[in-house]
Amino acid sequence: MSASFASALAAARDAAAAQHYPQGTLYVVATPIGNLADIGLRALHVLQLVDAVACEDTRHTQALLRAYGIEARALLSVHRHNEAEGAQEIVRRLQLGQRVAYASDAGTPGVSDPGARVVAAVQAAGLRVMPLPGASSVTTVLSATGVEGDAPGFVFFGFLPAKAGERQQAIESLGQESRAVVLLEAPHRIGVLADSLAALGARPLTIGRELTKQFEQIATVTCEAFPAWLQADPSRSRGEFALVLHPVRVQGDGGEALRVLRLLVAELPVKTAVRLAAEITGASRNTLYPAALAMKGEGDS
Incomplete structure (x- = not known):
């Protein structure tokens, strides 16, 4: 992690920590489409806060998080080929009161990327979805x-x-x-x-x-x-x-x-x-x- 992102994490905490982040919520997090500096402050804060991060490729997302100096508590592999099963695991965690973030490999999840089925399953279970806007090609x-x-x-x-x-x-x-x-x-x-x-x-x-x-x-x-x-x-x-x-x-x-x-x-x-x-x-x-x-x-x- 560079000193620049250390400052970004501190800025994220100062700017976003006072806001409300309910438990039992799926946070749909947009990640950069290329330039790491395009991450949002609220996204940085939520990625530190959640109990698990669901993503397309755990290796890619782990490298992304480490670039920002974030160690995820748990990484869940939820991609195009296991999206239905992965959605049920996310729903189970949310029902236990956990906060879960979903991030695709780049950009906004659910826009020509996996994520739509996950969101639909969470909504069908009567649970909350909170989108965090950001980069989109x-x-x-x-x-x-x-x-x-x-x-x-x-x-x-x-x-x-x-x-x-x-x-x-x-x-x-x-x-x-x-x-x-x-x-x-x-x-x-x-x-x-x-x-x-x-x-x-x-x-x-x-x-x-x-x-x-x-x-x-x-x-x-x-x-x-x-x-x-x-x-x-x-x-x-x-x-x-x-x-x-x-x-x-x-x-x-x-x-x-x-x-x-x-x-x-x-x-x-x-x-x-x-x-x-x-x-x-x-x-x-x-x-x-x-x-x-x-x-x-x-x-x-």
Whole structure:
């Protein structure tokens, strides 16, 4: 444990110890998605306070806790393959009046991670669940995209299906979605995802790779350029990915507007290209702008 985290533990105690932490409660604890400094003060305090920490991988969570200078009283292995049985053990402990924390390997439990079954089982038993908000790759990547479209909000899809037919159906459905779509992917499948998304053509895509870590990379390209972007540098296929499919809705003949925009972006600054494309085609500047950024990104990659 570094001196920095010693100070963090003291700050956690000062900031959070006076609050009420009822017994017989499941504490859903968000942990960093990469940078250890992204842990919350209340999370640090609760992880010291609870009688047991349930987690996906006990070795990973033990290393995380030790980095902060915390020795858990008990670690319970509760992962995707034993979640139902693990949930019952958690319920048993809560019924005895224990405090139990649940943490997935990174980010917020239950969001494309184990945890949802555990929470449902605890609630079904009439016991309390207290969430401790914190890091999430979903909101992290969204905050760096600047997406804005005609349809408000976003859709969280997570991981696409592994089977080719189901994945193709999902891609076709996403192509009709007017809102921003957040996707997640592992490094060993990112090439397959890139090839699948290429079918969406000029729709802009923001790629978040290794978010919050030393080699974090955020880039915006078009879907059709995504495979080439990956292949341009072998290091781009490494690490965990969070991606945002931008909410492009072009009025009128969308294909023609994007064709005109591509020609103009190749010769002019983005703002000028967007203004002229909007005047020529009647498309909205707000929907053309992210597409222009993505097209410009292709030329820079």
